[in-house]
Amino acid sequence: MTFAKRHLLGIEPLSPDEIRTLLDVSDQYVDLNRSDRKSGQALAGKTQINMFFENSTRTQASFEIAGLRLGAHVMNMAMQASSIKKGETLIDTALTLNAMHPDLLVVRHPQSGAVNLLAEKVNCAVLNAGDGRHEHPTQALLDALTIRRAKGRLHRLTIAICGDIAHSRVARSNILLLGKMENRVRLVGPPTLIPSGAADWGVEVTDDMSAGLADADVVMMLRLQKERMDGGFIPSEREYYHRFGLDPAKLRAAKPDAIVMHPGPMNRGVEIDGTLADDINRSVIQEQVEMGVAVRMAAMDLLARNVAAEAEGVMV
Ligand code: ASP
Numbered sequence: 001m002t003f004a005k006r007h008l009l010g011i012e013p014l015s016p017d018e019i020r021t022l023l024d025v026s027d028q029y030v031d032l033n034r035s036d037r038k039s040g041q042a043l044a045g046k047t048q049i050n051m052f053f054e055n056s057t058r059t060q061a062s063f064e065i066a067g068l069r070l071g072a073h074v075m076n077m078a079m080q081a082s083s084i085k086k087g088e089t090l091i092d093t094a095l096t097l098n099a100m101h102p103d104l105l106v107v108r109h110p111q112s113g114a115v116n117l118l119a120e121k122v123n124c125a126v127l128n129a130g131d132g133r134h135e136h137p138t139q140a141l142l143d144a145l146t147i148r149r150a151k152g153r154l155h156r157l158t159i160a161i162c163g164d165i166a167h168s169r170v171a172r173s174n175i176l177l178l179g180k181m182e183n184r185v186r187l188v189g190p191p192t193l194i195p196s197g198a199a200d201w202g203v204e205v206t207d208d209m210s211a212g213l214a215d216a217d218v219v220m221m222l223r224l225q226k227e228r229m230d231g232g233f234i235p236s237e238r239e240y241y242h243r244f245g246l247d248p249a250k251l252r253a254a255k256p257d258a259i260v261m262h263p264g265p266m267n268r269g270v271e272i273d274g275t276l277a278d279d280i281n282r283s284v285i286q287e288q289v290e291m292g293v294a295v296r297m298a299a300m301d302l303l304a305r306n307v308a309a310e311a312e313g314v315m316v
Contacts, residue, residue, distance in 0.1 A: 043103075
């Protein structure tokens with residue numbers, strides 16, 4: 001088994017073997033979660049603190065359930081009401097929490113790089129639950145697990161990632177992971193929502209949905225991240241849906257067995273047709289949510305093992 005990390009800050013530092021290890025352990029947790037007992041002991045006696053400086057529904061709930069199922073004491077900090085509002089810096093908050101000896105810190109922050117900075121200041125394992133437009137590693141891992149289970153492999157697939165690439169940490173982490181596993185990745189969206197320099201990432205880029213989806217095995221839709229837009233990136237939502245919203249007609253360009261993904265939260269009728277999103281023959285959106293809990297259990301389990309091994313003086 002290969003996973004020699006103390007923190008999970010992004011996909012960028014992970015090797016293909018480490019990604020495979022995380023997914024293999026996740027598969028075991030999918031089985032546990034589907035069983036009646038649903039509980040493990042891997043984090044028994046450990047303290048997990050969730051610090052979400054940005055709103056979150058599924059990611060925070062998923063990390064909380066993952067910790068509870070593995071026996072951790074889980075605390076959700078109400079960051080909106082925290083001392084950060086009184087002027088304390090992120091680092092001071094982190095040092096204060098660090099002095100209370102948590103074992104796992106799960107952090108979401110609106111600024112890219114904030115979670116890496118925090119990880120340098122604390123002794124416990126840090127998991128990035130999304131930082132600005134930078135990375136969202138557990139999302140990319142849960143997407144990879146969903147794809148691997150649906151397609152039976154995670155290499156030599158054609159994957160179209162569509163929509164607001166420019167503001168999306170989900171897209172960035174997925175591009176890194178799918179590239180490391182030797183897939184063909186296409187970015188599809190209006191030029192205003194494709195970052196300049198994307199063509200150097202080893203991906204194909206197009207603003208034409210039928211060309212982008214042609215023969216795709218996987219169609220991954222992204223939310224329009226309006227909270228990160230400060231100008232007119234799209235003419236109107238109606239026009240955007242007309243050109244880039246996924247509906248059954250546009251999906252016909254993809255392989256007949258192509259799966260449809262969305263990280264949530266979804267804007268129905270903006271990025272994706274609501275009926276298609278609910279079509280259990282095409283959409284794996286609910287599986288993504290299910291895989292999220294298993295991936296987070298696996299990540300916290302593996303990090304906790306590494307921290308314990310380090311404390312005993314074993315090199316990780
Ligand atoms: N939930 C994902 C994220 O936190 C995707 C999104 O918000 O659109 O980045």
